[in-house]
Amino acid sequence: MSNEDIVHLQGPIEVIEGRWLMRIPLAAGGAQLIHSTRGIGRVLDDVLVIEVPAKLIKRLGLRDGQTVSVHNKHGKFTFNWEPGEKVH
Numbered sequence: 001m002s003n004e005d006i007v008h009l010q011g012p013i014e015v016i017e018g019r020w021l022m023r024i025p026l027a028a029g030g031a032q033l034i035h036s037t038r039g040i041g042r043v044l045d046d047v048l049v050i051e052v053p054a055k056l057i058k059r060l061g062l063r064d065g066q067t068v069s070v071h072n073k074h075g076k077f078t079f080n081w082e083p084g085e086k087v088h
Helices: 054-060
Strands: 008-012 015-018 017-027 041-044 046-052 067-071 079-080
Touching: 008 046, 015 054, 017 054
Parallel strands: none
Antiparallel strands: 008 067, 015 017, 017 046, 041 046, 067 079
Protein backbone atom coordinates (compact mmCIF):
# COMPACT_ATOMS: atom_id res chain seq x y z
CA MET A 1 0.00 0.00 0.00
CA SER A 2 1.49 3.32 -1.03
CA ASN A 3 1.19 6.51 1.03
CA GLU A 4 -1.36 7.76 -1.52
CA ASP A 5 -3.67 4.88 -0.57
CA ILE A 6 -3.58 5.60 3.17
CA VAL A 7 -6.68 7.39 4.45
CA HIS A 8 -6.97 9.21 7.79
CA LEU A 9 -10.45 10.45 8.77
CA GLN A 10 -12.42 11.54 11.82
CA GLY A 11 -16.10 11.06 12.49
CA PRO A 12 -18.66 10.01 15.07
CA ILE A 13 -19.71 6.60 16.30
CA GLU A 14 -23.52 6.56 16.14
CA VAL A 15 -26.31 4.32 17.38
CA ILE A 16 -28.77 3.89 14.51
CA GLU A 17 -31.66 1.45 14.82
CA GLY A 18 -29.94 -0.21 17.78
CA ARG A 19 -26.62 -0.78 15.96
CA TRP A 20 -23.30 1.01 16.54
CA LEU A 21 -22.21 2.44 13.20
CA MET A 22 -19.63 4.64 11.56
CA ARG A 23 -20.78 6.20 8.28
CA ILE A 24 -18.09 7.47 5.92
CA PRO A 25 -19.00 9.08 2.59
CA LEU A 26 -17.25 7.32 -0.29
CA ALA A 27 -16.13 10.66 -1.71
CA ALA A 28 -14.53 11.65 1.61
CA GLY A 29 -12.30 8.55 1.75
CA GLY A 30 -14.74 5.73 2.34
CA ALA A 31 -13.99 4.30 -1.11
CA GLN A 32 -10.35 3.77 -0.11
CA LEU A 33 -11.42 2.03 3.12
CA ILE A 34 -13.71 -0.57 1.51
CA HIS A 35 -10.97 -3.18 1.09
CA SER A 36 -9.81 -2.90 4.72
CA THR A 37 -13.35 -3.13 6.15
CA ARG A 38 -14.36 -6.44 4.57
CA GLY A 39 -16.60 -8.33 6.96
CA ILE A 40 -17.58 -5.26 8.99
CA GLY A 41 -18.39 -2.70 6.30
CA ARG A 42 -20.84 -2.40 3.44
CA VAL A 43 -21.63 0.25 0.87
CA LEU A 44 -25.10 1.79 0.97
CA ASP A 45 -25.68 4.37 -1.76
CA ASP A 46 -22.66 6.70 -1.50
CA VAL A 47 -21.65 5.82 2.09
CA LEU A 48 -19.42 3.15 3.61
CA VAL A 49 -21.25 1.87 6.69
CA ILE A 50 -19.09 0.11 9.28
CA GLU A 51 -20.79 -1.82 12.07
CA VAL A 52 -18.85 -1.89 15.33
CA PRO A 53 -19.75 -4.72 17.73
CA ALA A 54 -21.64 -3.49 20.81
CA LYS A 55 -19.38 -5.57 23.06
CA LEU A 56 -16.34 -3.72 21.72
CA ILE A 57 -18.04 -0.35 22.19
CA LYS A 58 -18.82 -1.22 25.80
CA ARG A 59 -15.37 -2.62 26.55
CA LEU A 60 -13.68 0.50 25.14
CA GLY A 61 -16.11 2.87 26.86
CA LEU A 62 -17.17 4.59 23.63
CA ARG A 63 -20.36 6.66 23.56
CA ASP A 64 -22.94 7.63 20.97
CA GLY A 65 -21.67 10.70 19.12
CA GLN A 66 -18.05 10.28 20.22
CA THR A 67 -15.51 11.23 17.56
CA VAL A 68 -13.04 8.58 16.50
CA SER A 69 -10.16 8.68 14.06
CA VAL A 70 -9.82 5.92 11.48
CA HIS A 71 -7.08 4.90 9.07
CA ASN A 72 -6.09 2.02 6.83
CA LYS A 73 -2.33 2.07 7.39
CA HIS A 74 -0.72 -1.33 6.62
CA GLY A 75 -3.98 -2.35 4.90
CA LYS A 76 -5.78 -2.81 8.21
CA PHE A 77 -8.80 -0.76 9.31
CA THR A 78 -7.94 0.84 12.65
CA PHE A 79 -9.68 3.39 14.82
CA ASN A 80 -8.45 5.53 17.70
CA TRP A 81 -10.24 7.74 20.19
CA GLU A 82 -9.67 9.93 23.19
CA PRO A 83 -11.16 8.08 26.20
CA GLY A 84 -11.95 11.27 28.11
CA GLU A 85 -13.50 13.15 25.18
CA LYS A 86 -16.72 14.98 25.97
CA VAL A 87 -19.66 14.44 23.65
CA HIS A 88 -21.58 17.58 22.65
